[in-house]
Amino acid sequence: MTTSGSLENSITIGLSQDKMAAYLQFHTRDDEFSCTLEQLEALIKLRGVLFGIDQELLQKIAENPKAYFQSQTKIAQGMLPRTGEDGSIKYVYNLHDKALRPQETEDGKVDFKEISQLKNVMRGQLIAEKVAAAEGQPGRLVTGEELPAKRGKEAYFKLGKNVVLNPEKTALYAAIDGMITLTDKSKINVFPIYEVNGDVDYKVGNIDFVGTVVVRGNVLNGFRIRASGDIRVIGGVEGAELTADGSVEVTGGILAANKGVVRAGKNVKSSFIQDGNVTASEDIIVTQSIMHSQVRAGRHVICNGAKGLIVGGTVQAGESVSARTVGNTMSTTTTIEVGVKPELRQELLELRQEIRTVSDNLEKTEKALVLLDQLAAAGQLTPDRLALRVKLTATKRQSAEELAVARERMLEIEKSLDRIDAAKVVVINTVYGGTKIMIGRNTRFVKDPTQRVVFHFAEGDIAMSAYY
Template identity: 60%
Template sequence: MIGHYALNQYVSITLSEDKGIAYFQFSKRDESFSCSVEELESFLYSQDIRYGIQHDIVRRISTNPEEYFFSRVPIAIGDSPVDGVDGRIILAVDLEEDRKPLEKADGKVDYKELVRLHNVMRGQLIARKVPPQSGQNGRTVTGEELPYKPGKEARFKIGKNVLVDQDETAMYAAIDGLVTLTDKGKVNVFPVYEVNGDVDYSTGNIDFVGTVVIRGNVLTGFTVKSAGDIRVVGGVEGAELLAGGSIEITGGIIGYNKGLVSAGQNVKVSFIQDGNVVAGEDVIVSQSIMHSNIRAGHDVLCNGTKGLIVGGIVQAGERVVARTIGNTMSTATAIEVGVVPELRNEINELRQELRQLKENEDKTDKALYLLNQLANNGQLSPDKVALRVKLNATKQSHLRDERRIRERILEIERMLEDTGRAKVEVVKTIYGGSKIVIGRYTRFVKDPTERVVFIYNEGDITIAPYI
């Protein structure tokens, strides 16, 4: 029998980098080796192994040491920390409107009533905050505690006509209207304005603070502006549609190379021909994009049954997905991804805003310092007391704004660094005459190629199979 003090001549204990596992290994093989469970445990203790000892392995080594002469075995396993779960905001209203035509009492179907909106009433719950969940500390095999990463608190992105309760756990509508997400995910409630037909000379241009629903077409030369969403049940010609939220067009866009359809969030349409479309997030097209200029902050998705992109320039911050790109006549078609000019502009504006905030904070701090000095000397008049309260509130508001801006700057920096997500997915065929641009790199397609994905890889655009 070998005493635990002599065991270190025969065996060694090594720890993983995070001390989460201790490995047992024979450093010297001796057929006559034997040791008791107690001796082995005592040896482990002398090596600072205090937690997670695998007693069945210890027993097995004690009874059959030769089994372990040529292998390294985990003899103690600690507990990994369980990270907390981030809090989140859950919407209590459905933002997808009903798509079924309205059936009247006599059984007839009214297709003009295709868009039915989920309006909310004043005081109705719109969203609630789910708090982050706590995690659980882990433990190393040496008995030290491994701290877990706590979950992050979610924050409401507050837009127009919404109220948050005092403890910031629920958001309510301040007016009757329609819940709309605008750029950067702000939640708003906008009133709704409906046009029961075309936007033409009889209606004139529309500029509305809320959501606009048009149950007809928007004709060339007219403008529809909305702080919320724009829904068009017909089609759009060479007109200008500008929305803070999303734009949805049941028909298509035939733009005659005039006009512009621009949304803070998404543009959803069945086809685009000779059009100009800009979306803060996604452009989603069910049929085709032909000879148009398209720009999306995130993705351009044109992968329906037809799913054709031909001619023009399509730019996306992250992905372009299409069934077919280009045609057999090698029509010049440019697809660019990893292009986010809006983000570069936004980050510059945010940095400017942050500088301004810091200047204002300094002024507020100086004023507060003087008022606090006066208060300490008992020389604060009632109007100065009111001013001090106001300045303190201003300071808190500045700090909140500063936190929000810094978080957004970090978010944008991460997005700009990440060209790894930029890709062009071809579900069926890409033809010669097409040009793929990822970030600063360009690749021309010479021959028709089936089912591929273009990605950036170490200074070049490479092709992988589409799965």
């Protein structure tokens, strides 16, 4: 049996630099060496190891030490601290309701009846409550010292129009009767609704309204509707300009004759789009057809109703495009692009121009400061030049900050161009020749009609698999 003194000479207990692990190393190769579990535990405790000890492993070492002569063995593991759960905002209504997607019935038709349900509230009614962030779980080093944990990030209300906080800032209430709407950057608003009982024409004129607009007729060629909430048109939309921070719904379809534009901060829903220019930050949902149009959606373009036809023009979506039929027997050029949010490409171009401009201005500012610094060193800095020097110093600092923010954002966008694993184009019936499929930076031309297919990115190229 080994004595405690000889055990200390035969075994070294070492700690990792961060004290998150402890290791046992033998210095003997004596086949007669033996020790007990109690001796090992005493030695480990003597060396300051008090937490995370692998008792089962120690027992194995005591029973057969020779098996561990040739290696360093980890005998204790610390525990990292765990950050607490972040706070959140709990809404009375589900404002992020995924049920806004169309539901397909057994006969292949799409039911939009439940998509545009208004979230109505009365003045003083509770809209949302703040759920506080949770405390984290402390960690512990193998030496027993506690590692403090971070509390989760607190959630904050993003206040829009016609809402008020309670004094404790833990609950949000409606300031007027109206409809709850999430707009840009998830701001919470309560908007009243403006209704037009007929067409938007010369009798009504252009509409610019801080709420939701409902038109119980048509929007005629050349007119404009701007809404901070939603726009709902019971009739059709001609070559008009519709811009909503929320969603746009057109029951009678969009027949634009390559004039006007429809823009939505959330979704666009329409029976059809022909010769139109339509953009949505989230989804574009069409029951019948998209023909010869420029269509851009931040997430999905869904055109898989009973007809579900996409032909001509360009359809872009950040995540996916789904249709029953793409192209036609005449091989009309039709472009489908997924995997990159359309607005990000434009933002990337703008950022590159901004970086060039700010960099040029920063270079000019630095050259001017060098001259002023030289004058200051020579004692020739007049009061006017001193004021200019202070101003240029502040300008330099601001320009450097703007440049850093722009470069960081540009890097984020460039990285997103390669995140295309989930992007796909789904064709439920037939895709015809003349169709161009683009996923991220990759392109594939369809030469022959193909039925029931899904285009996706795999192994560095656009792959094609069967649709089930």
